[in-house]
Amino acid sequence: MFQTVILAGGEGTRLRPLTCDLPKPMAPLCGRPAMDYILDLLERHGAKEVFVTLGYRPQAITGYYTDRPRTGMDLRFVEEDHPLGTAGSVKNACPNIEDPLLVISGDALCDFDLTAALAFHRSRNADATLLVKRVEDPREYGLVLAGEDGRIGGFVEKPSFGQAVTDLANTGIYIVSPRALSMIPTGENTDFAKDLFPVMLRTGMALYAYEDLGYWCDIGDLDSYRLCQKELMAGLCACRPLGMELERGIYLKETMPAGAFTLLPPVYLGENVTIGPGAVIGPGTVVGDSCRIGAGARVEDSILHDGAFVGEGAHLSGAILCQGASAEAKAVLEEGAVLGAHATVGRGASLRAKVWPGRRVEAGETLSADRKKGHPGWASFGEQGLCGEIGVEITPEFCARFGAAVATAAKGEPVALCGGDFPGGEPLLDALASGLRSAGSDVADFGKGVLGFLSYGMQFCALSWGVYLGGGKGVSLRLVTSGGLPATRPMERSVEKALTGELARRSGDSFGRRETLAGLQGFYQGELKKLAPQGLGGLSARVQAQSPGAQRLLEDTLCQLGCGLSGGPILLLDSSGEHLTILEEEWGAIPAYRALALCCEEAFACGETVSLPFEAPRALDDLAKERDGHLLRYLCCPADDSDRKARQSARDCLWPRDGMMQALLLLARQKRTGEDFFQMVLGLPSFELVSRQVATKGSPARLMQRLGPVEGMVEGVTLSLKGGRVLAQPDRRGRGIRLYAEAVNAEAAAELCEDVARRIAALSEED
CATH class of the missing domain: 3.40.120 (Alpha-D-Glucose-1,6-Bisphosphate; Chain A, domain 3)
Structure with missing residues (x-):
């Protein structure tokens, strides 16, 4: 029996955006957190008492393992107030020991023989033993110079090939004696490799290297994160089986999804996965729980975390989709593309960069530079409000946040709520109501109905804030004001600001109430009959x-x-x-x-x-x-x-x-x-109306006054043209220009519309 410290406090900055909202040891590897595999390894070698040092997002680790206790293993979590370094963290967790202490990282994958390493340490009477591994490219590692007996004579930190006189890499797994631990100052930021080991070497203490021939992968960057999972599925690491192996290289957490699709090993599928007809998954692909993959999609050499979505005809190669991220239909994600949690790549877009959580790559956009900041693209109001697909952009979680954002903007005023009658609408309405109440607004719940009913109800009850959840091809969240009129821009901006910022927080006794007003349908019907x-x-x-x-x-x-x-x-x-x-x-x-x-x-x-x-x-x-x-x-x-x-x-x-x-x-x-x-x-004057949307390459606002003779300019530009008029309105999300052409007949209106569309395309090219 031996004591162990797992180092689990690092931020994992080189794994961004994967680690923007979860600590590195919780990064999933084939459906399980990386630290789970380390605990399996320790369990196999008899570890009973394990200290886990925490720093970055500690609740993610403590919450997970509190819900999943390990039989026969005592896990003790030690949270740091400030960064202490690798050695300082160990001293903080175990200030006094009597036996050798094993130190191991919580974010690596390995199957080393720890029992043999401990025996080696004791046989050499070592003050510290470093577990080392031969590597192909030594430039990315701290190297250890050791004699035939394992005695360490020096260190080389991430050398060039010209300085790489050894290929023994320091794996960050150490066995430390009580004497070595006593040298670590208490409460100070101290590192084993940079601070403690060089001092021990200079003073002649017994430092040894133990070379293990097993598997080891330092999950230091996104490439190694993908690689270690491919190698895990290929059986290169002796770890606990990944669910059921249906046939060589095809792993299932539960049962095979129904449908006519193709799996190319190695591939791992979590539970509750949906795959459309004609989709091809693999090789080298991991699909987490509750993922959805559309018909005809191609997903190779890629990692999908729980709840990720891949649309019809999308193509992913060497990509990572974090929890709840979405690649919409016909999107292309090339090698190195990473979508942070709940980020989205729009229909037909192309991505070869990293997108931070909650951000969006617009439909048809090509993005080759990382998108870290700015407003989440889709979460800004368009002509029909905030629009998206249920389970992709519009989720119960988002609806709850949207409701809280509206209540924050409304500063606790009551808010009307109504939704269309469509599948999946009721849970979204409940989430909206919960969000509104959590930020202090009373909810006037009109239940299911058309927008006209909400307009009538808001006028009847003298309400100035309202939300309408509409269905159809997609789902829309529409912000309305008195009489069901579209909200003003200041109202929208205040909601957008709250969505991406701080929401109002209320204590339980300050939550809003939810009052059901669906009975007003009878009054509304009476108004119709009048x-x-x-x-x-x-x-x-x-x-x-x-x-x-x-x-x-x-x-x-x-x-x-x-x-x-x-x-x-x-x-x-x-x-x-x-x-x-x-x-x-x-x-x-x-x-x-x-x-x-x-x-x-x-x-x-x-x-x-x-x-x-x-x-x-x-x-x-x-x-x-x-x-x-x-x-x-x-x-x-x-x-x-x-x-x-x-x-x-x-x-x-x-x-x-x-x-x-x-x-x-x-x-x-x-x-x-x-x-x-x-x-x-x-008896009406002769007129026909034709409308269409025209995409622009730059800002549509720059083009408006260059379109032609202007009859009026308020919410868009009205053009007086031979044979009719055209209203040109910039798309409210800056994606293009909407045209409304009027003429005496449909053919003439269509010609006007096409003429202005060509003019816009030419001006857009000039810009």
Whole structure:
């Protein structure tokens, strides 16, 4: 029996970004922390009492091993207040010993014969014994000069080949006598190799080298981190078996994932792994627990930590994805690429650098320099809020933090919460509510519903902060203010700042409350029914909504108003319920912007003021003039209060942002006039709208004033062109320019859009 000290306090700076949020000994090797393998080794050689010195992120180590105690081994954790060096750490952990003490690093992988080394130490009556290993390239190691009997005569620290007169590397594994330990000053930063051993050598003390022929790998950098796992799978290190070996070189922690994919040994698969059809995994690849790999992906010579995601058609070669990191569809990660925890490489992007935790490489971007600082790219608000995929960007953990960030920005004001009706939405809403409450905000929980319901509820309850969780192809977190209007830029900035900074902290008795207000759906339905005061008897319409809840609500409302559901036009609602498209089987589709125009025409006829977002069709201004109406425009992300009047009007006028309200307004008009929808459309001014997104190589802001004759410049640039108008708006996340072209017909609008897109591309190339 012998005492052991495991050195586990280093920061592992050469392993960044892997070690940004976990200590080096906890770096996973084929599904287990590196230190686990050291403890296995000590256990095989009879170690019973083990001290573990801690410095950097100590809770990660203590928490892991507190939950997983080792039978027959007494683990004692010793935390340092300040760095003490290798020797100082050992003296701090074991100030007094009576027998030789084994010192070993917690971040190496080896299978040395420690029993034989201890016997050698005792046989030589050594003051200290250094375990050494012959290496191919001696330039990266401290070298030991030793005679045939093992007596050490000198040291050479990381020499050039010209100075490398030996290939015996110091492995950092030592056996230290009580006499040597007594020479280490207490509480001072002292290193074995730099301080203690040279003094012992000069004073003639007995320093010996014990050469072990077993496996040893110092996990000093990211290349050695990948290499040691390949060698572990290849059986070069005599360690505990890695789960079940299905066939030579293919290791499974539990069972083989279902599907038609290819494994090329050596490869390790953790538990709950999902692999898409046609994917090729290996050789030299480690896949941690709960990883997802998309169809047709290629992952070779790479390491995936728990919860990592690889999208369809992505290609990884010599890459490392830390916990929760994501390489989206068709991304390419070349040798040396590393994604820190929860970092993301966007669709079609190319990476040959290191990305720090939480950062993002945008879709289509090529990154060859490390990305360490700055705002996490994706976690800034775009046109639809913060958008992402469930389980990739939008996770319960992120939702909880986002909720806390909103509450921090709101300074404890109550916050409205509502979400669309889609799979996986409920846990995300719960996480948002928990985050909001943890930072001191009461939560007005409207449950599941369309954005129009949240807008109504916020106006009803006089709330000025709200979050809408939308579904669809992806998931979006939308920050809204009074009446469900888009949040102002100062509101967004305060949330973004809190997301990447310090969140408000509250004690348990200061947490916010969660009040369920889903019952307001009845009041909201009552508001819908008021839009058709004469009822809808004799009419029929069919509903197709992306949200099951919206489908049920609108159908029930129509039934209560006497409208049939078995024939007539089809009312199409998008996932948020904002936009209404009408489909007449005989005539075709009435797009959302025309349905909005019909509602505006009706409002103008009644003398109402209509307030619309800035990008709404300019043809509606012409319509307002023709019908003696009044149209205001509010900004979607104002930096000031210049649109205050328009926003005040919009808070009380909900129907322009609510597709269900628009449907009832138009059905009520049909009931009153007897017109069908296409007869109504014929009375509108002729206009068509075409929109598209144009990518830019540089900042889109530099291009805006160079696009052509400017009619107006507020939230974007309005261009007056022959045959129509084009509104050019910079993408809110700086990725490009959004174009909205208007003309008398679709062909002319498409030509205008294409013309401006070509102009943008040319200007972008010039920049």
